[in-house]
Amino acid sequence: MIVSGRQGSQPLNIAGALATLLACQLAGEASVLATRQVFPAFAFPGPVAGMVLLFVVLLLRGGPGSSLDTTSRTLLRNLSLLFVPAAVGIVQYGDMLARFGLALIVALVASTVLTLLVTVGVFLLVAGREPEDGG
């Protein structure tokens, strides 16, 4: 028996969504490389340039289709997973951290707390204190 699709819902086109994301990243990497030909000191990650590009595409197209929407949500919901391989890499530099351990740990923790406080404080000061999202 053939089950007809629910009305108004299309099958997910995951290949198309991934192709869009990868094409934007590729274009981003290419534009960063091209800029570096002119300004060798230009440090900017290709994927972030790709994000800007996709954002412009979304503005022009009036939003993502349901496939790109679902694929992006899925990727971002599992963003933590993607950092695991790099985090495992810390282990091989354990001696480097140990050598300057105290200075580095104090600098990292204190600076991170300070940065969070300054950023959130300034943001709220300029934005006004009305809650956004609430929950």
Added chain:
Amino acid sequence: MNAPVSQIWVYLSASPLTWLTATLVAYVAADAFAARVNRHPLANTVVIAAALLAGLLLATGTPYAAYFDGAQFVHFLLGPATVALAVPLWRNIAVVRRSLAAMAVALVAGSVTAAASAVAIAWLFGAPREILASLAPKSVTAPIAMELAKSLGGIPALAAVLVIATGITGAIIVTPLMNALKIRNYAARGFAAGVASHGIGTARAFQVSELAGTFAGIAMGLNGALTSLLVLLWLAFAG
């Protein structure tokens, strides 16, 4: 271990499939544990999964390079995931537009605080110049931080480690800190997480709320750009 089993292990331990599977299993286990303790900030999924895997590598005598042969497929997805940040950015465009001024000022303040405070504290502890140079870009996403550390005369590998450590620190601290301060503005909370602790902070923010994650993603991108610019200016005028 008898001969056939050890032969199978010799084959498997060199296979990317083993370490790709191990990475996903470790993450699923870490995520299940985090869910059980109601997403307590200390139960950070990145930390738990990485600790499990690091222990496994140590126990089996597997070099990191062999592990990364398999794990690289997961690592590679960081690129498209970064591009995907454009989608929640587009969806929350109204809030983003209302917050442009707040973001601009908070970005400059946070970016300068992140670099200056870390360098100043480590300098007080007598850390040498190359350590300070590796520490300066610690709040920026890893690929930019490594470039910046190199151009400042630091050690790129150390910069990458400090970036990851900063990300984890911020991801663990941000929720209890903001709750203690009774800050309910999730745009502001997310933005701070992204400026202070880049992608790992962004990953944490997405676990808390999509709005926070969106602002963290914007902050991560902007802080990468601004810190690069500040380093260029530093090199031009002071270097």
